Amino acid sequence: MINVTKPFLPPIEEYEKYLAGIWGRVWLTNNGPLVNELETGLKEFLKVDNFLFLTNGTIAIQIAIKALRLQGEIITTPFSYVATTSSLVWEGCTPVFADIDPQTLNIDPAKIEAAITDKTSAILATHVYGNPCDIDAIAAIAQKHNLKVIYDGAHCFGSKYKGKSVFSYGDVTTASFHSTKLFHTVEGGGVFASDPELLQTMDFMRNFGHNGPETFEEAGINGKNSEFHAAMGVVNLKWADRILASRKMQSERYDMKLSGLNVSRIKYNPDEFNYSYYPIIFETESQLLRSIELLNINRVYPRRYFYPGLNSLKYVNNVEMPVSDSISKRVICLPLYYGLTNEEIDFVSGILLKARNS
Numbered sequence: 001m002i003n004v005t006k007p008f009l010p011p012i013e014e015y016e017k018y019l020a021g022i023w024g025r026v027w028l029t030n031n032g033p034l035v036n037e038l039e040t041g042l043k044e045f046l047k048v049d050n051f052l053f054l055t056n057g058t059i060a061i062q063i064a065i066k067a068l069r070l071q072g073e074i075i076t077t078p079f080s081y082v083a084t085t086s087s088l089v090w091e092g093c094t095p096v097f098a099d100i101d102p103q104t105l106n107i108d109p110a111k112i113e114a115a116i117t118d119k120t121s122a123i124l125a126t127h128v129y130g131n132p133c134d135i136d137a138i139a140a141i142a143q144k145h146n147l148k149v150i151y152d153g154a155h156c157f158g159s160k161y162k163g164k165s166v167f168s169y170g171d172v173t174t175a176s177f178h179s180t181k182l183f184h185t186v187e188g189g190g191v192f193a194s195d196p197e198l199l200q201t202m203d204f205m206r207n208f209g210h211n212g213p214e215t216f217e218e219a220g221i222n223g224k225n226s227e228f229h230a231a232m233g234v235v236n237l238k239w240a241d242r243i244l245a246s247r248k249m250q251s252e253r254y255d256m257k258l259s260g261l262n263v264s265r266i267k268y269n270p271d272e273f274n275y276s277y278y279p280i281i282f283e284t285e286s287q288l289l290r291s292i293e294l295l296n297i298n299r300v301y302p303r304r305y306f307y308p309g310l311n312s313l314k315y316v317n318n319v320e321m322p323v324s325d326s327i328s329k330r331v332i333c334l335p336l337y338y339g340l341t342n343e344e345i346d347f348v349s350g351i352l353l354k355a356r357n358s
Contacts, residue, residue, distance in 0.1 A: 018231035057176025057189035109137035130276035158274035185233035257349035
């Protein structure tokens with residue numbers, strides 16, 4: 001069986017070394033030494049200044065919304081994972097969708113400006129598949145209309161924009177370190193912010209608002225993460241370069257093997273891409289469904305990522321998004337993960353080429 005992804009696990013003895021330390025200290029959570037080691041390690045690896053390790057990527061978005069004091073309408077993409085939209089609704093904001101660019105699959109800056117009203121407070125954009133948005137254009141729009149910018153960077157570990165980590169941009173960029181991501185802490189996430197005061201506010205918020213044992217600075221939440229999760233992150237960070245290099249080679253092999261397949265691929269913006277997913281876009285939904293059927297018969301399980309579009313959720317105002325609606329029906333992500341062999345890539349590719357002729 002070949003799934004769309006498989007979580008990376010380091011050699012167990014590497015993880016066990018850190019477990020021994022946890023047992024010895026009996027410090028399991030509440031900003032322990034491994035959480036601090038992971039935060040420092042990630043800042044060094046990504047070359048960013050300010051980062052907080054959190055429970056997951058969804059909490060990260062919610063804390064960002066709270067810390068920026070956002071209300072009213074927030075312009076966002078219909079082409080993302082459901083947490084991007086549900087976090088807005090959960091925090092009492094109104095998602096306003098702007099359609100996506102048909103080549104990058106990221107939110108279209110021209111559509112953002114058309115959606116701005118006197119109730120708009122921010123833009124929440126997703127760097128889809130690790131492919132950075134048009135950050136300069138979004139920054140210009142935000143500055144012109146005095147809007148905050150949050151980037152959902154769940155897919156972006158290792159991607160760069162103009163020589164800097166994608167996590168460096170926006171008022172806040174959020175990350176997911178879920179087990180399916182190329183860098184993971186089993187469950188986890190984080191927030192990046194260039195403003196130290198904003199980061200301090202989010203630091204209070206992730207720990208119930210505590211500023212010391214008896215002082216509370218903010219209305220907080222339990223957004224902390226444990227030493228066990230941090231230990232997995234510390235170990236996995238040592239493998240990050242190898243994981244990124246492996247995914248690049250796997251993607252290039254797919255490119256070669258699928259060169260004769262009549263599908264489209266996205267246009268990448270960054271100067272350094274992380275190859276977090278391998279999406280292909282069929283000409284029609286029927287071609288996609290036939291390909292999935294044949295793959296599944298052969299115990300290969302890609303994913304329709306993202307389908308359906310978020311503008312169709314029952315708890316938002318349903319509006320047509322022609323580009324996103326079309327793409328979401330025709331795109332799948334093929335298996336891609338550390339340890340996927342050339343033989344498996346060739347097998348998947350062969351099935352897709354066979355489906356083309358069936």
